[in-house]
Amino acid sequence: MIDPNTAFIFITASVLLALAPGPDNIFVLTQSMLQGAAAGLLVTLGLCTGLLVHTTAVAFGVAVIFQTSAFAFTLLKLMGAAYLLYLSWQAFRAGKNAGGNGDKPHLTGRSLYRRGIIMNITNPKVSIFFLAFLPQFADPGAGSLSGQLIVLGLLFIASALLVFGCISLLAGRLGRWFKQSEHAEKVLNRIAGTVFAGLALKLALTER
Template sequence: MPVESLITFAIASAILGIAPGPDNIFVLAQSALYGKKSGFLVTLGLCTGLIVHTTAVAFGVAAIFQTSAVAFTLLKMAGAIYLLFLAWQAFRASADRFEGAGLNLRSSGALYRRGIFMNITNPKVSIFFLAFLPQFASPAHGQVAAQIFLLGGLFMVISLVIFSAVAVLAGQLGGWLNSSPKAQVYLNRIAGAVFASLALKLATASANVK
Protein backbone atom coordinates (compact mmCIF):
# COMPACT_ATOMS: atom_id res chain seq x y z
CA MET A 1 0.00 0.00 0.00
CA PRO A 2 1.20 3.57 -0.68
CA VAL A 3 2.85 5.24 2.31
CA GLU A 4 0.64 8.30 1.76
CA SER A 5 -2.50 6.20 2.23
CA LEU A 6 -1.14 4.65 5.43
CA ILE A 7 -0.23 8.08 6.85
CA THR A 8 -3.68 9.46 6.03
CA PHE A 9 -5.27 6.40 7.61
CA ALA A 10 -3.09 6.74 10.74
CA ILE A 11 -4.03 10.41 11.18
CA ALA A 12 -7.74 9.66 10.73
CA SER A 13 -7.51 6.74 13.18
CA ALA A 14 -5.75 8.90 15.79
CA ILE A 15 -8.43 11.58 15.55
CA LEU A 16 -11.14 8.95 15.92
CA GLY A 17 -9.34 7.43 18.91
CA ILE A 18 -9.06 10.78 20.69
CA ALA A 19 -12.70 11.74 20.05
CA PRO A 20 -14.94 10.75 23.00
CA GLY A 21 -16.61 7.41 22.33
CA PRO A 22 -17.84 4.29 24.16
CA ASP A 23 -14.45 2.55 24.19
CA ASN A 24 -12.25 5.34 25.54
CA ILE A 25 -14.95 6.41 28.01
CA PHE A 26 -15.11 2.79 29.18
CA VAL A 27 -11.32 2.73 29.66
CA LEU A 28 -11.49 6.04 31.53
CA ALA A 29 -14.16 4.77 33.94
CA GLN A 30 -12.37 1.47 34.61
CA SER A 31 -9.03 3.22 35.19
CA ALA A 32 -10.52 5.80 37.54
CA LEU A 33 -12.20 3.05 39.56
CA TYR A 34 -9.47 0.41 39.70
CA GLY A 35 -6.22 2.05 38.59
CA LYS A 36 -4.19 2.46 35.41
CA LYS A 37 -3.13 -1.22 35.31
CA SER A 38 -6.79 -2.25 35.16
CA GLY A 39 -7.43 0.32 32.44
CA PHE A 40 -4.49 -0.99 30.44
CA LEU A 41 -5.76 -4.58 30.69
CA VAL A 42 -9.20 -3.47 29.52
CA THR A 43 -7.50 -1.61 26.67
CA LEU A 44 -5.71 -4.81 25.63
CA GLY A 45 -9.08 -6.57 25.62
CA LEU A 46 -10.71 -3.85 23.54
CA CYS A 47 -7.87 -3.96 20.99
CA THR A 48 -8.08 -7.76 20.86
CA GLY A 49 -11.77 -7.41 20.09
CA LEU A 50 -10.80 -5.31 17.08
CA ILE A 51 -9.19 -8.42 15.59
CA VAL A 52 -12.67 -9.96 15.44
CA HIS A 53 -14.12 -6.91 13.70
CA THR A 54 -11.20 -6.68 11.27
CA THR A 55 -11.60 -10.35 10.35
CA ALA A 56 -15.35 -9.85 9.93
CA VAL A 57 -14.78 -6.98 7.51
CA ALA A 58 -12.01 -8.79 5.61
CA PHE A 59 -14.29 -11.74 4.94
CA GLY A 60 -17.52 -9.77 4.54
CA VAL A 61 -19.24 -11.05 7.68
CA ALA A 62 -19.83 -7.52 8.98
CA ALA A 63 -22.26 -6.97 6.12
CA ILE A 64 -24.66 -9.33 7.91
CA PHE A 65 -25.13 -6.81 10.71
CA GLN A 66 -25.94 -4.14 8.15
CA THR A 67 -28.58 -6.27 6.43
CA SER A 68 -29.98 -8.40 9.28
CA ALA A 69 -31.97 -6.45 11.86
CA VAL A 70 -32.26 -9.53 14.08
CA ALA A 71 -28.51 -10.20 14.23
CA PHE A 72 -27.76 -6.54 14.91
CA THR A 73 -30.40 -6.27 17.64
CA LEU A 74 -29.37 -9.47 19.43
CA LEU A 75 -25.72 -8.46 19.60
CA LYS A 76 -26.31 -4.89 20.70
CA MET A 77 -28.79 -6.00 23.40
CA ALA A 78 -26.22 -8.46 24.78
CA GLY A 79 -23.74 -5.61 25.05
CA ALA A 80 -26.29 -3.27 26.63
CA ILE A 81 -27.26 -5.88 29.26
CA TYR A 82 -23.60 -6.39 30.16
CA LEU A 83 -23.08 -2.63 30.56
CA LEU A 84 -26.18 -2.41 32.78
CA PHE A 85 -24.72 -5.19 34.91
CA LEU A 86 -21.53 -3.14 35.33
CA ALA A 87 -23.63 -0.08 36.20
CA TRP A 88 -25.51 -2.09 38.84
CA GLN A 89 -22.21 -3.27 40.35
CA ALA A 90 -20.91 0.30 40.51
CA PHE A 91 -24.10 1.75 42.02
CA ARG A 92 -24.29 -0.87 44.80
CA ALA A 93 -20.62 -0.53 45.77
CA SER A 94 -19.90 1.44 48.94
CA ALA A 95 -16.74 2.95 50.36
CA ASP A 96 -16.48 0.16 52.95
CA ARG A 97 -16.46 -2.57 50.33
CA PHE A 98 -14.76 -0.66 47.57
CA GLU A 99 -11.35 -2.22 48.17
CA GLY A 100 -12.71 -5.75 48.08
CA ALA A 101 -14.60 -5.13 44.85
CA GLY A 102 -11.54 -3.56 43.32
CA LEU A 103 -9.40 -6.56 44.16
CA ASN A 104 -11.86 -8.92 42.49
CA LEU A 105 -11.96 -6.79 39.38
CA ARG A 106 -8.17 -6.56 39.21
CA SER A 107 -7.95 -10.16 38.03
CA SER A 108 -5.93 -9.76 34.84
CA GLY A 109 -7.92 -12.37 32.93
CA ALA A 110 -11.28 -10.95 34.01
CA LEU A 111 -10.35 -7.41 33.01
CA TYR A 112 -8.92 -8.56 29.69
CA ARG A 113 -12.07 -10.55 28.93
CA ARG A 114 -14.20 -7.58 29.97
CA GLY A 115 -12.55 -5.45 27.30
CA ILE A 116 -13.00 -8.13 24.64
CA PHE A 117 -16.67 -8.64 25.48
CA MET A 118 -17.33 -4.90 25.56
CA ASN A 119 -15.84 -4.54 22.08
CA ILE A 120 -17.22 -7.56 20.23
CA THR A 121 -20.79 -7.02 21.50
CA ASN A 122 -20.87 -3.61 19.85
CA PRO A 123 -21.97 -4.29 16.24
CA LYS A 124 -21.43 -0.62 15.45
CA VAL A 125 -17.69 -1.29 15.48
CA SER A 126 -17.97 -3.93 12.74
CA ILE A 127 -20.20 -1.67 10.68
CA PHE A 128 -17.85 1.26 11.23
CA PHE A 129 -14.91 -0.86 10.09
CA LEU A 130 -16.97 -2.00 7.09
CA ALA A 131 -17.45 1.64 6.09
CA PHE A 132 -14.01 2.96 7.10
CA LEU A 133 -11.32 0.40 6.24
CA PRO A 134 -12.25 -0.33 2.59
CA GLN A 135 -11.86 3.37 1.75
CA PHE A 136 -8.08 2.93 2.09
CA ALA A 137 -7.82 -0.43 0.31
CA SER A 138 -7.64 -0.98 -3.44
CA PRO A 139 -7.33 -4.08 -5.66
CA ALA A 140 -4.60 -2.20 -7.51
CA HIS A 141 -2.36 -2.54 -4.45
CA GLY A 142 -2.75 -6.29 -3.97
CA GLN A 143 -5.10 -8.61 -2.14
CA VAL A 144 -7.84 -6.55 -0.49
CA ALA A 145 -8.24 -8.88 2.51
CA ALA A 146 -4.52 -8.52 3.31
CA GLN A 147 -4.82 -4.73 3.11
CA ILE A 148 -7.82 -4.81 5.47
CA PHE A 149 -5.82 -6.81 8.02
CA LEU A 150 -2.92 -4.35 7.69
CA LEU A 151 -5.21 -1.37 8.23
CA GLY A 152 -6.97 -3.09 11.12
CA GLY A 153 -3.62 -3.84 12.75
CA LEU A 154 -2.52 -0.22 12.39
CA PHE A 155 -5.83 0.96 13.88
CA MET A 156 -5.29 -1.40 16.85
CA VAL A 157 -1.78 -0.09 17.53
CA ILE A 158 -2.97 3.52 17.43
CA SER A 159 -5.94 2.73 19.68
CA LEU A 160 -3.64 0.91 22.11
CA VAL A 161 -1.37 3.96 22.43
CA ILE A 162 -4.22 6.45 22.86
CA PHE A 163 -6.29 4.34 25.25
CA SER A 164 -3.21 3.51 27.33
CA ALA A 165 -2.60 7.24 27.74
CA VAL A 166 -6.23 7.63 28.85
CA ALA A 167 -5.73 4.79 31.35
CA VAL A 168 -2.63 6.42 32.86
CA LEU A 169 -4.27 9.85 33.25
CA ALA A 170 -7.54 8.45 34.60
CA GLY A 171 -5.66 6.08 36.93
CA GLN A 172 -3.81 9.01 38.49
CA LEU A 173 -7.09 10.86 39.00
CA GLY A 174 -8.73 7.77 40.46
CA GLY A 175 -5.84 7.22 42.88
CA TRP A 176 -6.33 10.75 44.22
CA LEU A 177 -10.09 10.33 44.54
CA ASN A 178 -9.80 6.93 46.24
CA SER A 179 -7.96 8.50 49.17
CA SER A 180 -11.33 9.78 50.38
CA PRO A 181 -14.16 7.35 51.34
CA LYS A 182 -16.78 9.90 50.24
CA ALA A 183 -14.98 10.39 46.92
CA GLN A 184 -15.02 6.60 46.45
CA VAL A 185 -18.80 6.58 46.67
CA TYR A 186 -19.15 9.49 44.25
CA LEU A 187 -16.69 7.86 41.86
CA ASN A 188 -18.72 4.66 41.84
CA ARG A 189 -21.95 6.58 41.25
CA ILE A 190 -20.38 8.48 38.34
CA ALA A 191 -19.04 5.24 36.86
CA GLY A 192 -22.48 3.65 37.23
CA ALA A 193 -24.06 6.57 35.38
CA VAL A 194 -21.44 6.30 32.62
CA PHE A 195 -22.04 2.56 32.17
CA ALA A 196 -25.83 3.06 32.16
CA SER A 197 -25.60 5.85 29.56
CA LEU A 198 -23.34 3.69 27.37
CA ALA A 199 -25.87 0.86 27.66
CA LEU A 200 -28.68 3.21 26.59
CA LYS A 201 -26.63 4.51 23.68
CA LEU A 202 -25.84 0.98 22.50
CA ALA A 203 -29.42 -0.27 22.95
CA THR A 204 -30.82 2.59 20.87
CA ALA A 205 -28.13 2.47 18.17
CA SER A 206 -29.12 1.97 14.56
CA ALA A 207 -27.06 0.13 11.96
CA ASN A 208 -26.36 3.29 10.00
CA VAL A 209 -22.82 4.67 10.30
CA LYS A 210 -22.87 8.43 10.74
Protein backbone atom coordinates in the same frame (compact mmCIF):
# COMPACT_ATOMS: atom_id res chain seq x y z
CA MET B 1 0.80 -3.26 -0.17
CA ILE B 2 -0.37 -0.07 1.56
CA ASP B 3 1.08 3.13 0.14
CA PRO B 4 3.15 4.97 2.83
CA ASN B 5 1.25 8.24 2.29
CA THR B 6 -2.06 6.41 2.60
CA ALA B 7 -0.82 4.68 5.75
CA PHE B 8 0.20 8.04 7.28
CA ILE B 9 -3.19 9.60 6.53
CA PHE B 10 -4.96 6.51 7.87
CA ILE B 11 -2.96 6.47 11.12
CA THR B 12 -3.60 10.20 11.66
CA ALA B 13 -7.34 9.68 11.14
CA SER B 14 -7.29 6.63 13.45
CA VAL B 15 -5.59 8.55 16.28
CA LEU B 16 -8.12 11.38 15.98
CA LEU B 17 -10.99 8.89 16.01
CA ALA B 18 -9.55 7.15 19.07
CA LEU B 19 -9.33 10.52 20.84
CA ALA B 20 -12.93 11.46 20.01
CA PRO B 21 -15.26 10.68 22.96
CA GLY B 22 -16.91 7.30 22.40
CA PRO B 23 -17.96 4.15 24.27
CA ASP B 24 -14.52 2.50 24.16
CA ASN B 25 -12.35 5.35 25.45
CA ILE B 26 -15.00 6.32 28.04
CA PHE B 27 -14.99 2.69 29.18
CA VAL B 28 -11.20 2.74 29.52
CA LEU B 29 -11.39 6.05 31.39
CA THR B 30 -13.92 4.83 33.95
CA GLN B 31 -12.22 1.47 34.51
CA SER B 32 -8.82 3.15 34.97
CA MET B 33 -10.23 5.58 37.53
CA LEU B 34 -12.01 2.78 39.41
CA GLN B 35 -9.38 0.04 39.28
CA GLY B 36 -6.11 1.82 38.44
CA ALA B 37 -3.93 2.36 35.38
CA ALA B 38 -2.94 -1.32 35.10
CA ALA B 39 -6.62 -2.27 34.97
CA GLY B 40 -7.19 0.29 32.23
CA LEU B 41 -4.32 -1.17 30.21
CA LEU B 42 -5.78 -4.67 30.54
CA VAL B 43 -9.19 -3.39 29.42
CA THR B 44 -7.44 -1.66 26.51
CA LEU B 45 -5.83 -4.96 25.49
CA GLY B 46 -9.27 -6.58 25.64
CA LEU B 47 -10.80 -3.85 23.50
CA CYS B 48 -8.02 -4.20 20.94
CA THR B 49 -8.53 -7.96 20.89
CA GLY B 50 -12.17 -7.24 20.09
CA LEU B 51 -11.01 -4.97 17.27
CA LEU B 52 -9.08 -7.92 15.85
CA VAL B 53 -12.38 -9.79 15.66
CA HIS B 54 -14.03 -6.86 13.87
CA THR B 55 -11.08 -6.53 11.48
CA THR B 56 -11.32 -10.20 10.58
CA ALA B 57 -15.08 -9.89 10.14
CA VAL B 58 -14.66 -6.99 7.72
CA ALA B 59 -11.80 -8.61 5.81
CA PHE B 60 -13.84 -11.74 5.18
CA GLY B 61 -17.24 -10.09 4.74
CA VAL B 62 -18.89 -11.29 7.96
CA ALA B 63 -19.67 -7.70 9.00
CA VAL B 64 -22.13 -7.50 6.12
CA ILE B 65 -24.41 -9.79 8.16
CA PHE B 66 -24.80 -7.13 10.85
CA GLN B 67 -25.38 -4.48 8.22
CA THR B 68 -28.10 -6.43 6.43
CA SER B 69 -29.69 -8.57 9.17
CA ALA B 70 -31.88 -6.63 11.60
CA PHE B 71 -32.17 -9.67 13.88
CA ALA B 72 -28.39 -10.24 14.17
CA PHE B 73 -27.77 -6.54 14.75
CA THR B 74 -30.48 -6.25 17.43
CA LEU B 75 -29.45 -9.44 19.21
CA LEU B 76 -25.81 -8.42 19.50
CA LYS B 77 -26.52 -4.86 20.64
CA LEU B 78 -28.99 -6.05 23.32
CA MET B 79 -26.38 -8.49 24.62
CA GLY B 80 -23.93 -5.60 24.85
CA ALA B 81 -26.47 -3.35 26.57
CA ALA B 82 -27.27 -6.08 29.12
CA TYR B 83 -23.58 -6.50 29.91
CA LEU B 84 -23.14 -2.75 30.42
CA LEU B 85 -26.14 -2.69 32.77
CA TYR B 86 -24.49 -5.50 34.75
CA LEU B 87 -21.31 -3.41 35.03
CA SER B 88 -23.43 -0.42 36.09
CA TRP B 89 -25.03 -2.49 38.88
CA GLN B 90 -21.57 -3.63 40.03
CA ALA B 91 -20.29 -0.05 40.14
CA PHE B 92 -23.28 1.19 42.17
CA ARG B 93 -22.88 -1.76 44.56
CA ALA B 94 -19.19 -0.94 44.99
CA GLY B 95 -20.16 2.68 45.68
CA LYS B 96 -22.38 1.58 48.55
CA ASN B 97 -19.59 -0.56 50.02
CA ALA B 98 -16.85 2.04 49.60
CA GLY B 99 -15.36 2.87 52.94
CA GLY B 100 -17.67 0.46 54.71
CA ASN B 101 -17.32 -3.07 55.99
CA GLY B 102 -18.71 -4.71 52.85
CA ASP B 103 -16.40 -6.57 50.53
CA LYS B 104 -15.37 -4.66 47.48
CA PRO B 105 -15.38 -6.68 44.29
CA HIS B 106 -11.87 -7.74 43.28
CA LEU B 107 -11.30 -8.06 39.55
CA THR B 108 -8.53 -10.27 38.24
CA GLY B 109 -6.48 -9.36 35.20
CA ARG B 110 -8.36 -11.98 33.22
CA SER B 111 -11.72 -10.44 34.23
CA LEU B 112 -10.61 -6.97 33.17
CA TYR B 113 -9.26 -8.26 29.86
CA ARG B 114 -12.52 -10.14 29.28
CA ARG B 115 -14.51 -6.97 30.02
CA GLY B 116 -12.71 -5.19 27.22
CA ILE B 117 -13.34 -7.99 24.73
CA ILE B 118 -17.05 -8.30 25.56
CA MET B 119 -17.54 -4.52 25.53
CA ASN B 120 -16.07 -4.30 22.05
CA ILE B 121 -17.39 -7.36 20.23
CA THR B 122 -20.99 -6.85 21.44
CA ASN B 123 -21.13 -3.47 19.71
CA PRO B 124 -22.18 -4.19 16.10
CA LYS B 125 -21.61 -0.55 15.19
CA VAL B 126 -17.86 -1.20 15.37
CA SER B 127 -18.03 -3.80 12.59
CA ILE B 128 -20.24 -1.54 10.50
CA PHE B 129 -17.86 1.38 11.14
CA PHE B 130 -14.90 -0.73 10.04
CA LEU B 131 -16.88 -1.88 7.00
CA ALA B 132 -17.36 1.75 5.98
CA PHE B 133 -13.98 3.14 7.10
CA LEU B 134 -11.27 0.63 6.19
CA PRO B 135 -12.13 0.09 2.48
CA GLN B 136 -11.74 3.83 1.82
CA PHE B 137 -7.98 3.38 2.26
CA ALA B 138 -7.64 0.12 0.32
CA ASP B 139 -6.64 -0.04 -3.34
CA PRO B 140 -8.04 -3.02 -5.29
CA GLY B 141 -5.17 -2.64 -7.74
CA ALA B 142 -2.49 -2.93 -5.03
CA GLY B 143 -2.92 -6.61 -4.19
CA SER B 144 -5.20 -8.68 -2.00
CA LEU B 145 -8.07 -6.55 -0.69
CA SER B 146 -8.52 -8.78 2.37
CA GLY B 147 -4.81 -8.48 3.14
CA GLN B 148 -4.94 -4.69 2.89
CA LEU B 149 -7.99 -4.54 5.17
CA ILE B 150 -6.21 -6.66 7.78
CA VAL B 151 -3.14 -4.39 7.65
CA LEU B 152 -5.34 -1.30 7.99
CA GLY B 153 -7.17 -2.92 10.90
CA LEU B 154 -3.86 -3.62 12.63
CA LEU B 155 -2.76 -0.01 12.12
CA PHE B 156 -6.05 1.18 13.64
CA ILE B 157 -5.56 -1.17 16.60
CA ALA B 158 -2.01 0.13 17.16
CA SER B 159 -3.33 3.71 17.14
CA ALA B 160 -6.11 2.83 19.60
CA LEU B 161 -3.63 0.99 21.82
CA LEU B 162 -1.44 4.10 22.02
CA VAL B 163 -4.29 6.52 22.72
CA PHE B 164 -6.17 4.28 25.16
CA GLY B 165 -2.90 3.45 26.93
CA CYS B 166 -2.28 7.15 27.57
CA ILE B 167 -5.86 7.55 28.80
CA SER B 168 -5.33 4.62 31.19
CA LEU B 169 -2.21 6.14 32.71
CA LEU B 170 -3.71 9.61 33.16
CA ALA B 171 -7.06 8.36 34.47
CA GLY B 172 -5.30 5.94 36.83
CA ARG B 173 -3.47 8.83 38.48
CA LEU B 174 -6.69 10.81 38.76
CA GLY B 175 -8.45 7.78 40.26
CA ARG B 176 -5.77 7.47 42.97
CA TRP B 177 -6.47 11.07 43.95
CA PHE B 178 -10.20 10.35 44.21
CA LYS B 179 -9.60 7.27 46.36
CA GLN B 180 -7.82 9.32 49.01
CA SER B 181 -11.29 10.46 50.09
CA GLU B 182 -13.98 7.97 51.13
CA HIS B 183 -16.72 10.29 49.88
CA ALA B 184 -14.93 10.92 46.56
CA GLU B 185 -14.56 7.16 46.02
CA LYS B 186 -18.31 6.68 46.50
CA VAL B 187 -19.02 9.50 44.05
CA LEU B 188 -16.56 8.01 41.54
CA ASN B 189 -18.31 4.63 41.63
CA ARG B 190 -21.72 6.23 41.23
CA ILE B 191 -20.49 8.31 38.29
CA ALA B 192 -19.09 5.15 36.69
CA GLY B 193 -22.37 3.32 37.27
CA THR B 194 -24.27 6.17 35.62
CA VAL B 195 -21.86 6.21 32.68
CA PHE B 196 -22.25 2.45 32.14
CA ALA B 197 -26.04 2.76 32.30
CA GLY B 198 -25.92 5.63 29.81
CA LEU B 199 -23.74 3.62 27.43
CA ALA B 200 -26.15 0.68 27.75
CA LEU B 201 -29.10 2.91 26.86
CA LYS B 202 -27.21 4.46 23.93
CA LEU B 203 -26.27 1.03 22.58
CA ALA B 204 -29.81 -0.35 23.03
CA LEU B 205 -31.27 2.58 21.07
CA THR B 206 -28.64 2.41 18.31
CA GLU B 207 -29.99 1.86 14.82
CA ARG B 208 -28.10 0.39 11.89
